[in-house]
Amino acid sequence: MATLFEATLNPDDTPYTADALVAALAGKDVLVSSITDRLDAALIARLPESVKLIAQFGNGFDNIDIEAAYAAALTVTNTPSVLTEDTADMAMMLMLALPRRLVEGAEVLPRDGSWPGWSPTWMLGRRLRGKALGIVGMGRIGSAVAARAKSFGLAIHYFSRNRRPPQLEEKLEAIFHDDLDEMIGAVDILSLHTPLTRDTHHILSRARIARMKPEALVVNVSRPELIDEDALVEAIAAGRLGGAALDVFESRQGISEKLLDLARRHRIVLTAHMASATLEARLEMGETVIVNIRAFSDGHQPPHRVLPEGRARA
Numbered sequence: 001m002a003t004l005f006e007a008t009l010n011p012d013d014t015p016y017t018a019d020a021l022v023a024a025l026a027g028k029d030v031l032v033s034s035i036t037d038r039l040d041a042a043l044i045a046r047l048p049e050s051v052k053l054i055a056q057f058g059n060g061f062d063n064i065d066i067e068a069a070y071a072a073a074l075t076v077t078n079t080p081s082v083l084t085e086d087t088a089d090m091a092m093m094l095m096l097a098l099p100r101r102l103v104e105g106a107e108v109l110p111r112d113g114s115w116p117g118w119s120p121t122w123m124l125g126r127r128l129r130g131k132a133l134g135i136v137g138m139g140r141i142g143s144a145v146a147a148r149a150k151s152f153g154l155a156i157h158y159f160s161r162n163r164r165p166p167q168l169e170e171k172l173e174a175i176f177h178d179d180l181d182e183m184i185g186a187v188d189i190l191s192l193h194t195p196l197t198r199d200t201h202h203i204l205s206r207a208r209i210a211r212m213k214p215e216a217l218v219v220n221v222s223r224p225e226l227i228d229e230d231a232l233v234e235a236i237a238a239g240r241l242g243g244a245a246l247d248v249f250e251s252r253q254g255i256s257e258k259l260l261d262l263a264r265r266h267r268i269v270l271t272a273h274m275a276s277a278t279l280e281a282r283l284e285m286g287e288t289v290i291v292n293i294r295a296f297s298d299g300h301q302p303p304h305r306v307l308p309e310g311r312a313r314a
Contacts, residue, residue, distance in 0.1 A: 001032075001290060022046050030293055034058055041068035053296050055289045056306070059083050059276070062196045062223060067308045076306040077292035081140060082284035083276040088144035090275035091191055091221045094245035095133075095149070097269050098217050099126040104266040126215075129153030134187030136180065136203065137194030137222075138164050145191055146172045159183050160194075185211045189219060196223040197309055206231035209241060218244040221275040224251075233258045236267050245269040 001007045008024065010016070015036045016024060021043070025031055030053045033039060039054065044065060054069060056078040069076050097103060105123050109115050133149050135142045138160040146156045156174040158164075163176050177183035180203070184190060190212065194200050204218065204227045212218075218241070220227060229250050235241040237258070246268065249259060255270075262268045276285075292302040 001286070001293075004290065005030075005293070018043050018046070022048070025051055029053065029297075030055055032057055032289055032293075033064065035060055035063050037063055039064040039069070041065045044068045044072055044074065047072075047074075053077070053293065053302075055292050055296075055302075057285055057289050060196070060223060061306055062225070064306075066306055070308050075296060075302065077289075077296075077302045077304045078306050079285045079288040079292075080304055082288055083281055084140045084144050086278045086281045087141050087221055087275040088148055090247060090271075091141075091145045091193070091219055092148045092152075094219050094221065094247065094269060094271070095189060095191065095217075096128065096152075098219070098243055098245040099128060101125045101266065103269050131155070131188040132157055132186060134158065134177075134183050134190045136160075136190065136192045136226075138174070139193065141222075142191075142193035143168065143172070145193060146174055154189070157183050157187055181208060181211055184208050185213070187216065188213065189217045191219040192222045192226050194222065194226065196225050201225050202228045204228065204232070209235050212241060214240055215242040217242050219246075220244070220249075221247040224248045229256065229259070233262060236262055243267050243269075245271075247271045247275045248273055 002009070008028070021037065025048050027048065027050055029050055031051055032055045034057045045068070052074060054064060054074055054076045056064065056076065059078055059080050061076065061078050064076055066076055101123055129152060131154055133154040133156055135146055135156065135158040138146065138158040142158065142160070143164070146158065150156055150172055156172050157177060158174055159177045159180045164174070168174070169176065190204070192204065194203065202225070206228050209228065209231050218227070218232065232241070232244060233256065236243055249270065250256065259268070259270070263270045288304065292304055295302045
């Protein structure tokens with residue numbers, strides 16, 4: 001980026017305050033943002049007139065008020081596709097870690113080496129093969145998760161805005177559900193892979209959590225707002241749900257103590273927003289940001305433009 005453009009960089013990854021961000025953008029044409037930059041309507045209204053492009057370093061963009069940016073004639077781009085394989089790997093890892101008690105098993109071994117050894121009832125978990133996996137959102141990542149899960153012997157069920165082509169359904173032996181409530185009650189594991197929109201906010205609601213099997217598990221590597229977190233915590237704590245493995249969770253005000261308590265008691269697995277955290281993914285994200293900036297600066301439509309909901313590409 002510094003080779004191609006006159007770039008001012010944030011050297012230590014400390015998120016800027018709104019005032020500091022506005023000041024740093026004086027005379028700049030492009031803001032390269034990440035999920036930690038809260039670009040709401042108020043901040044967008046304060047951006048210098050020179051700024052014409054917000055090039056998000058990441059697939060998700062719910063930190064940006066897209067409608068406010070569009071109204072202000074700002075172009076917004078993101079970096080889709082490059083995170084597919086790594087995110088699918090993470091979802092599969094969490095799917096394995098939770099029923100096989102991986103985190104608990106790693107933590108229970110005494111550091112002094114005094115573990116007494118194997119016994120027939122030691123650390124009993126649950127087998128993955130033969131279980132039913134429900135995928136909410138069968139896009140790129142959901143399809144990649146389904147392919148991995150099939151190789152582990154899981155039966156694939158999915159709910160998506162658009163039904164996938166028959167060739168993909170046949171390849172994955174995937175069963176389409178046009179009723180999310182019906183699918184939720186039928187699966188043993190529910191994995192969320194849908195973008196955050198008005199329609200998907202709390203798509204796993206209190207009512208839907210109540211419909212799940214009492215031993216069912218929830219996996220989320222997408223966005224925390226897809227789940228009613230309070231309802232999820234209550235259901236797991238009360239034994240009405242088997243558990244959850246979460247790479248994303250509400251943390252703006254600090255991680256919920258109830259969530260942490262469940263993690264300490266190994267009722268849930270929490271990981272630190274790591275789904276896309278590979279060197280390869282970060283490099284490809286950066287390259288995609290540069291492609292978007294180059295296209296925009298050359299007067300072309302960036303290949304990964306983000307538009308407000310309901311607006312089609314021109």
